Amino acid sequence: MKAKRQRTALLFLLPAVVLLLCFMIYPLGKTIYYSFTAWYNFSAVQTFIGLENYKDLIRDPVVKTALRNTAILMAGVLLFQIGFALILAILVDGVRHCFKFFRTIYFFPIVISATAIGLMFTLIYKYEYGLLNYFITLFGGEKQVWINEKTSIYLALIPVVWQYVGFYFVIFLTGISNISSDIYESAMLDGIRPVQKAVYITVPMLRSVLTSSIVLVVSGCFKVFDIIFMVTNGGPLDSSQLLSTYMYQKAFARGNGGYASSIAIVMIVLGVAVTSVLRKMLQGGEEDA
Template sequence: MLYKKKWPLLVFLVPGLLFMVIFLYIPFLENIKNSFYDMPAVVKMPGTEWRFLGFENYKRLFTDPDVRTALINSVKMMVLTVIFEVGIAFVLAVMVSQVKRLQQLFRTVYFFPVVISATAIGLLFKLFYNYNGGMLNQILEFFGGEPVNWLSPELAFIMVCIPTLWSYIGFYFVILLTGVSDIPDDVYEAASIDGCNRLMQVFYITFPMMKPVFFTSVTLAVTGALKVFDLPWVMVPNGAPQGTTHFLGTYMYQQTFGLNNYDYGSTLAVLIVLLGILVSRGVGFLTEDKEERTARKEKRLREKAQRKGAS
């Protein structure tokens, strides 16, 4: 046994477990209960009764057009995060791994947007997109073009996605660069001797040997897309224009704190959590190695046979 005495483990595990139970699991269970009631206020005041609604809030989810828009936008964001955030980060990681002297500089430069507040980035890009005097329109006018309403219903979603995706590329870049750096140089040297060029090495060596790191980044990116809130809310609050830029997080916030529909906001929060669980499990199943899946299945069968034999 690695640890003969178990009580030191409890000293470190129990506080963290209590913290999660008190501030995560209990509030989530309370949130599920709130979704079945008509909540006139966040806190139940003495002498007031909350009317039981049953599944009315959940039925409303299927008929609410804004929920449909927010869900579609969130799914689009999930796809874009995999293609652009993880994809660009992987390309940058492979390129920077070839640079030895300035590697730390590139790490700092690419990771820098991650440490900037999303609120600050949102305000910055909102100034860029401003119709009157915004940087993009100033450039267009300088070259003789006409100003463009960058946050119009047709362009708003794309314009919101650009800074959202850009701000987190550095996060996945650092993760993937660490995975690339862990691959021994001897493997590349042997491949070069056998006539394998740089591009072939990426497909036949780099990607296969860092699949776990790559798929972990994909899982984080997809589940993170469901929680997008602060940057879009700063740039286009309340899903402006005309609710076309709502994500699940922004719509939940608007219903809860903007319109004081606390019960419906709780229902939306439950939806986001359930989708996060389903998406993470789905991505994990799709990205899991077939050999690992087969080995785990065989292990379960052996354990089941041992239990039958013991009984």
């Protein structure tokens, strides 16, 4: 009977295992192999060159720029995406009327395609007919070139943050709703103020939710592509490149599949390493608390 249940379980697991092997394990293995080869224009010929792609990657100044931009992106999403979402959730939780309206409005950007959001912000930043320059000229000012080498990554960060604030807002709002009302009532009887209530009760009670959200946003930074691609395409002069956009350009615009594969492997390794270290640090903090 036990063997029969095991065979049945394996039968139901088989489709998932096949899909995992075909669409995850096999492509990952091929990517690792391609990263050790000279492979151009997706030809049938790959020449094994060992670690040359990785050596070139270490010397590549664009990779250094991409890593710096990824660090800026991480800092931005942690500070603004998580910060704004938490503040909005605390504020909306105290609203008695139009609760569902605010929840819908703040969550709305997440249902919009990232490509559409990128296109929208591209039109906002345009020099000739952009929305920002329209308002500047409307009030008598001069048009500005918004996307340049110094500002590109920061301006591309704005739509990335804006899109997912609503997602984490809903997560935090759900976490706040699970906090026992008895705790708040006892604190109110002691004369606690709203700011103290948020700092000393709400935020500490959301610690596990905050931990999961921080891990999600940090790991998500390595997957950001579409908005950056639409707003800046990694420019100008590679100033807003991320590893994802640089990998795409190397593979499809410059036809260097081997080098692009090495960038992909570095992305995976960095993503797993940073996420693991961050999770261990945060969970360690929880245990100490």
